[in-house]
Amino acid sequence: MNGKGTTTRTRLERGRGALGPALELVHTGRAPTRAVLTAELGVTRATAGAVAAELEALGLITVDSRPGAGAGSQGRPSHRLSVDDQGPVALAAQVHADGYRVALVGLGGQLVATAPGCGTVPADPAQVLGEAVEAGAALLRATERRCVGAGLAVPSAVAEPEGTALNPLHIAWPVGAPVRDIFAERVRAAGIEGPAFTGNDVNLAALAEHRHGAGRGAQHLLCVATGHRGVGGALVLDGRLHTGSSGLALEVGHLTVNPEGRPCHCGGKGCLDVEADPLAFLTAAGRDPGPEVSLLQQARDLLRTEAADPAVRRATEELIDRLGLGLAGLVNILNPDRIILGGLHRELLDADPERLHAVVADRSLWGQGGGVPILPCTLDHNSLVGAAELAWQPVLDDPLGALAR
Amino acid sequence: MNGKGTTTRTRLERGRGALGPALELVHTGRAPTRAVLTAELGVTRATAGAVAAELEALGLITVDSRPGAGAGSQGRPSHRLSVDDQGPVALAAQVHADGYRVALVGLGGQLVATAPGCGTVPADPAQVLGEAVEAGAALLRATERRCVGAGLAVPSAVAEPEGTALNPLHIAWPVGAPVRDIFAERVRAAGIEGPAFTGNDVNLAALAEHRHGAGRGAQHLLCVATGHRGVGGALVLDGRLHTGSSGLALEVGHLTVNPEGRPCHCGGKGCLDVEADPLAFLTAAGRDPGPEVSLLQQARDLLRTEAADPAVRRATEELIDRLGLGLAGLVNILNPDRIILGGLHRELLDADPERLHAVVADRSLWGQGGGVPILPCTLDHNSLVGAAELAWQPVLDDPLGALAR
DNA sequence: CTACTTTGTTCAGATGCGGCACAAAGTGAG
DNA sequence: CTCACTTTGTGCCGCATCTGAACAAAGTAG
Numbered sequence: 001m002n003g004k005g006t007t008t009r010t011r012l013e014r015g016r017g018a019l020g021p022a023l024e025l026v027h028t029g030r031a032p033t034r035a036v037l038t039a040e041l042g043v044t045r046a047t048a049g050a051v052a053a054e055l056e057a058l059g060l061i062t063v064d065s066r067p068g069a070g071a072g073s074q075g076r077p078s079h080r081l082s083v084d085d086q087g088p089v090a091l092a093a094q095v096h097a098d099g100y101r102v103a104l105v106g107l108g109g110q111l112v113a114t115a116p117g118c119g120t121v122p123a124d125p126a127q128v129l130g131e132a133v134e135a136g137a138a139l140l141r142a143t144e145r146r147c148v149g150a151g152l153a154v155p156s157a158v159a160e161p162e163g164t165a166l167n168p169l170h171i172a173w174p175v176g177a178p179v180r181d182i183f184a185e186r187v188r189a190a191g192i193e194g195p196a197f198t199g200n201d202v203n204l205a206a207l208a209e210h211r212h213g214a215g216r217g218a219q220h221l222l223c224v225a226t227g228h229r230g231v232g233g234a235l236v237l238d239g240r241l242h243t244g245s246s247g248l249a250l251e252v253g254h255l256t257v258n259p260e261g262r263p264c265h266c267g268g269k270g271c272l273d274v275e276a277d278p279l280a281f282l283t284a285a286g287r288d289p290g291p292e293v294s295l296l297q298q299a300r301d302l303l304r305t306e307a308a309d310p311a312v313r314r315a316t317e318e319l320i321d322r323l324g325l326g327l328a329g330l331v332n333i334l335n336p337d338r339i340i341l342g343g344l345h346r347e348l349l350d351a352d353p354e355r356l357h358a359v360v361a362d363r364s365l366w367g368q369g370g371g372v373p374i375l376p377c378t379l380d381h382n383s384l385v386g387a388a389e390l391a392w393q394p395v396l397d398d399p400l401g402a403l404a405r
Numbered sequence: 406m407n408g409k410g411t412t413t414r415t416r417l418e419r420g421r422g423a424l425g426p427a428l429e430l431v432h433t434g435r436a437p438t439r440a441v442l443t444a445e446l447g448v449t450r451a452t453a454g455a456v457a458a459e460l461e462a463l464g465l466i467t468v469d470s471r472p473g474a475g476a477g478s479q480g481r482p483s484h485r486l487s488v489d490d491q492g493p494v495a496l497a498a499q500v501h502a503d504g505y506r507v508a509l510v511g512l513g514g515q516l517v518a519t520a521p522g523c524g525t526v527p528a529d530p531a532q533v534l535g536e537a538v539e540a541g542a543a544l545l546r547a548t549e550r551r552c553v554g555a556g557l558a559v560p561s562a563v564a565e566p567e568g569t570a571l572n573p574l575h576i577a578w579p580v581g582a583p584v585r586d587i588f589a590e591r592v593r594a595a596g597i598e599g600p601a602f603t604g605n606d607v608n609l610a611a612l613a614e615h616r617h618g619a620g621r622g623a624q625h626l627l628c629v630a631t632g633h634r635g636v637g638g639a640l641v642l643d644g645r646l647h648t649g650s651s652g653l654a655l656e657v658g659h660l661t662v663n664p665e666g667r668p669c670h671c672g673g674k675g676c677l678d679v680e681a682d683p684l685a686f687l688t689a690a691g692r693d694p695g696p697e698v699s700l701l702q703q704a705r706d707l708l709r710t711e712a713a714d715p716a717v718r719r720a721t722e723e724l725i726d727r728l729g730l731g732l733a734g735l736v737n738i739l740n741p742d743r744i745i746l747g748g749l750h751r752e753l754l755d756a757d758p759e760r761l762h763a764v765v766a767d768r769s770l771w772g773q774g775g776g777v778p779i780l781p782c783t784l785d786h787n788s789l790v791g792a793a794e795l796a797w798q799p800v801l802d803d804p805l806g807a808l809a810r
Numbered sequence: 811c812t813a814c815t816t817t818g819t820t821c822a823g824a825t826g827c828g829g830c831a832c833a834a835a836g837t838g839a840g
Numbered sequence: 841c842t843c844a845c846t847t848t849g850t851g852c853c854g855c856a857t858c859t860g861a862a863c864a865a866a867g868t869a870g
Contacts, residue, residue: 267767329659333657362672
């Protein structure tokens, strides 16, 4: 009885409404067994069993009869639920200051295959995206996996619903480039199945951290990161990215964090953008940034290898204070229950977590029982994984419908 | 046929999942007819009809055979759906700087009855709330309406999940007073049916404006208001109040809006709280605030009657600029599709809408096709109506379940 | 080996909703 | 006034999805 491959399913169509939530639970690692799935979904064991069988039949998850972790030692051990590592994949691409990356990402945020990256970014979006999509198509051909769709992360705000890049600051793309349309067209032209999506890299990193990284379980997750120039932010509310009414939310770079600070192109002065990015750190430490390596890399190296240098130490404290002021402002407005920092901000947090916590607690209105937890991001390639999340989203929302075609 | 009171309902139990959304549509005036209800719910006419019949049987709405507005001139006219003005009510109370208000509020945000207010606020929350609840109980006895619950609006942030008042600034209540518990206890002691809720007044005003006022239809609604001292904010996302993870979101008073500004108790300087409230306006205009009338009243009078005075004019422009800077900062972070202003901010908007729009558009990062619409609030007693919304919420979420008891 | 606990499965219902056919109530053309 | 046309309201059937209860399975504790 309970033969594994025999598929003695009684009526073949059971559990539609709960399919999506169930898949999301397995996807985010919150349902290791059917027993947990039952509790998390708030349904009966009968329903959870039918739902799991249906997801298995769709090739998305596997039900392993080896006992799964979670329950107590008593009673019948529950079968292990896990993502099917031979299942479909999403094509993920990321464009950043130093090139692009392409990968295939399965459920659970697992990188199934990665293409060799590229070192420079041409000024023509169509050329970059064409190359990236072609690399992805080659990966798909090589792995012979079904593709559920494609996602792209770009270092720029993406306007909704147009899908244009509004401030591709550190890549030389034209302002207002229709990146979503270009990407979608290339994906279709390459014969890749499924829809194509485009989003801001920090937003997508936040989404990935929320589902698979340090943000798991957070209800209101704030992410702040700086990679090259300027500061990016993102907010995940109840599991969904908050991009605002036109995709421009969390442009946190122009919070005032230093009333005596340097002028910013926005018209103000002392903005987070010019007071807490890698260039600001190098300048504060009295270093001239060189053109050979990325600003983030230079700042990171300086922070790691010359932390004892008094000038570096002073610059670190100054940037922590500026960042803390910005975070405090965001805490007063958004009241998140967790903050995740990426890029150089992550390094600053590692360098002196006490100081950053103290500044945020001091300048946000209420300590909130010890202050908001501030954590470093934990995922490699979180923007890439987040881009894949975009492509997986329709499947998570309605597995049957999305995989029907 | 179609006899109005005969209730020839076939199976008596139809439409449960769609009941809540349907009631909310009628409640917010977005479903004037059954035809519109059908379209808005995305269900079939059969379902919409059953749902409407069920809501009518519950005594929440009325189906009037007179033709309702909305459809074209052709075809069979659709019956008018409206809130049953003899239906249940919610008890709403508001505490503000000059006393308290109590009212009964029906579906649709209609004030059914109002108790005479009170002129001063004792320093003991239990005494104030006891009096207010007693006044409400008297109203309920007089009207003999069923009560679905009670809601309270207070001029302070309310911590979640404790329900304590964190900054009852302009009423002399103790910081940390357990207002939610006190109110709930008084409501229960007075024999009033249904649960009791407590929220911040600006939050509740935003909720009311979103459902019945200038915010109707907005997806991401930002409200900013100043009544006495300090500035309050609120955000309604997809029809739900965003209060953050611990009820402290949208404490917008400490955005920096004037780098050369006066010091604030928060440790910064030039905060919105001290640069754009009624006291700031009076001071900027060179007036000494008197103790007899409320600061809001004094500022309002000055703005209305002496607008020609050069000092008043200068103060007005200064406050508009400060407010605009704060709004621009919020727009960069939240990207709302509508902004509503209340209290003195509403008067500032009326005084020179072009200037305010220009400042916000100039200092927020992207004009967004002409900038965010900024509107004055339109509801009388919006905090009071919002408090009632809290009490109505369980009914809107699950009419059958909430009215079953 | 025997209780006991917890998990998985089967089956019979309950229920909410879609689809369809038909009736009802208006408009406009002739 | 009549007839075609449009749109709305309702009865009925069926289907999909979930619950509940009974039973079987698989482990632990004694």
